[in-house]
Amino acid sequence: MRQEHVDIVDELNRLMAEEAEACLRYFQLRYRLRGIDRQAAEEFFENGVKETLEHAEAIANQIRSLGHIPRLRIELSLGGGPIRFQDALAEALDVEQQALDAYKDFLARVVGHPVLEDFIRRQIDVETEHVQQIVETVRAGSPLKLLDKLNRS
Amino acid sequence: MHNVGRIGRLARDMDLRPSFDRPALFQREAGFFFLVRDSSTTCLTCQTHVPYANRDMETWKEFEANELTHSAAHHLLAIYAVGSKYGGWARVSDIARQLDVTRGSVSINLRALKKRGWVKTDEHHMVALSPEGTKIVQVILAKRVVVKAFLVNVLGVPEPKAEIDSCKVEHLLSDESGHRLVRFMRFLSSDPITKKVLTRFRTFECECPDSRACAVCQGRCLMDELDRAI
Numbered sequence: 001m002r003q004e005h006v007d008i009v010d011e012l013n014r015l016m017a018e019e020a021e022a023c024l025r026y027f028q029l030r031y032r033l034r035g036i037d038r039q040a041a042e043e044f045f046e047n048g049v050k051e052t053l054e055h056a057e058a059i060a061n062q063i064r065s066l067g068h069i070p071r072l073r074i075e076l077s078l079g080g081g082p083i084r085f086q087d088a089l090a091e092a093l094d095v096e097q098q099a100l101d102a103y104k105d106f107l108a109r110v111v112g113h114p115v116l117e118d119f120i121r122r123q124i125d126v127e128t129e130h131v132q133q134i135v136e137t138v139r140a141g142s143p144l145k146l147l148d149k150l151n152r153s
Numbered sequence: 154m155h156n157v158g159r160i161g162r163l164a165r166d167m168d169l170r171p172s173f174d175r176p177a178l179f180q181r182e183a184g185f186f187f188l189v190r191d192s193s194t195t196c197l198t199c200q201t202h203v204p205y206a207n208r209d210m211e212t213w214k215e216f217e218a219n220e221l222t223h224s225a226a227h228h229l230l231a232i233y234a235v236g237s238k239y240g241g242w243a244r245v246s247d248i249a250r251q252l253d254v255t256r257g258s259v260s261i262n263l264r265a266l267k268k269r270g271w272v273k274t275d276e277h278h279m280v281a282l283s284p285e286g287t288k289i290v291q292v293i294l295a296k297r298v299v300v301k302a303f304l305v306n307v308l309g310v311p312e313p314k315a316e317i318d319s320c321k322v323e324h325l326l327s328d329e330s331g332h333r334l335v336r337f338m339r340f341l342s343s344d345p346i347t348k349k350v351l352t353r354f355r356t357f358e359c360e361c362p363d364s365r366a367c368a369v370c371q372g373r374c375l376m377d378e379l380d381r382a383i
Contacts, residue, residue, distance in 0.1 A: 018255045025257070075254055091261060098245060098256035101278070105246060 008116070009068045011106055012059055018102055019056035021074050022095045023049050029091065034082040041085040048092065051130075055099075055123065062119055086138065093134045100127040226293055226324035227252060228262050229271060232282055233290045242279040296331045297323040303334055307341065309355055 026048035033041050060070040083091075103124045110116040231251040235243035245263070249256045263280060266272045271286035282290060297319045304315035326334075341347045361367065365374040 014255070018257055021255045021257055025261075073253075076258065091264070094260040094264065095257040097278075098260045102246065102256055 005066070008109065008113075009063055009066055011109065012063050012066075013071045013073070015099075015102055015106065016056050016059040016063070016070055017072055017074050018095075018099050019052045019059065020072055021076055022099065023052035023056060024074070024076060025078065025095060026052060026092065028078045029083065029088045032080060032083040033085060033088060035084050037085045041088065045088070045092075055126075058119070058123075062116065065115070089134060089138055093131065093138065096127060096130045096134060100124065100131055103127055221289065221293075221324050223321075223324065224262060225266060225271075226289075228259065228266060229282065229286055229290050230293065232272060232280055233287070236281055241281045242275070243281065245278060245280060248280065292328070292331075293323050295335075296326050299331060299334045299338060300326065302338055307338070307351065307354075 026045045030042050030045040030049070033045070035041075063070045103120055107117070107120045107124065110120055228248065231248045232243050235247045235251055245256050245259050249259045252259065263272060263274070266286070267274065270283055271289060272280055273283050274280050300322055301312075301315045301319035304310040304318055305312055310318065341351060359376065361370075361374055361376055365377070366372055369375065
């Protein structure tokens with residue numbers, strides 16, 4: 001097996017770990033939320049759980065289509081007390097931004113690949129949109145606006 | 154990390170908690186076990202006695218209060234290691250690779266380090282240690298080196314094991330103990346007599362008396378207890 005092929009699968013495993021870890025973070029953040037916007041904010045993180053899991057699954061399928069079994073390596077211990085929506089959102093923004101950067105870095109490695117290039121480009125579009133939505137909500141200071149936008153899209 | 158003997162394990166299994174009503178029992182906190190007798194507390198491993206009235210200053214609470222967590226220490230060290238190749242600046246992706254964790258995880262942990270003023274970031278999401286962060290890293294590395302040297306050169310612990318153990322305690326060791334350890338190591342290497350003592354120690358066979366009473370163990374055989382912990 002060519003080294004380049006192994007490296008690509010390793011990188012896909014890392015991307016899958018990013019998504020799976022983000023899923024668990026959102027899952028836990030949901031229960032830490034406090035404040036008047038809690039209900040709407042919980043819905044945002046519920047969507048986050050579903051979407052990140054879908055992304056992890058999509059990457060796992062790509063790994064399988066390359067003839068490999070996905071390997072998931074996560075080291076995670078989530079503590080912390082109650083959190084305000086704005087702070088939770090700032091954490092989510094960090095996580096989404098890192099996922100976006102990871103996809104962008106990876107794109108250069110798969111340019112010309114018949115399937116992966118298209119897949120990674122789509123992921124970049126989705127993550128870019130997520131980051132943009134979160135940035136807008138941070139500026140607006142209300143989860144309701146974000147939910148409205150998510151429900152429309 | 155402390156090794157826990159039979160009594161400690163018993164206390165852990167029973168999940169015993171302190172009570173002022175009973176004369177002797179065990180307290181379990183943060184993975185450490187203390188034998189609580191009337192008005193004093195004894196760490197089962199360190200043999201240190203702490204007046205019960207001063208419980209706020211107990212060892213385990215110092216560990217809990219240590220603002221430099223193991224994870225934070227490793228993040229600072231990773232930034233230092235990666236950054237040293239690129240003029241002090243490191244990318245989140247490289248830090249994540251160095252630590253074998255996700256970028257998201259690094260990013261979240263960096264928030265706490267930034268809040269404490271130990272790291273700084275630029276507009277390109279590059280990360281560097283602040284002067285305060287650099288100072289912390291230097292202190293950690295100094296402690297790691299001296300602890301490892303003590304474990305390898307004095308106690309004769311194999312190097313890979315010493316590397317792991319020094320990594321575990323590097324950020325927990327107090328500055329005072331670090332200084333004393335350096336002094337002790339210098340003392341050992343400065344005097345021909347101490348060098349002889351060290352050579353004798355390396356050939357010393359530790360045989361416990363049948364009575365299980367010696368100047369070190371004082372009624373309980375620490376060797377037996379440590380053997381059981383393995």
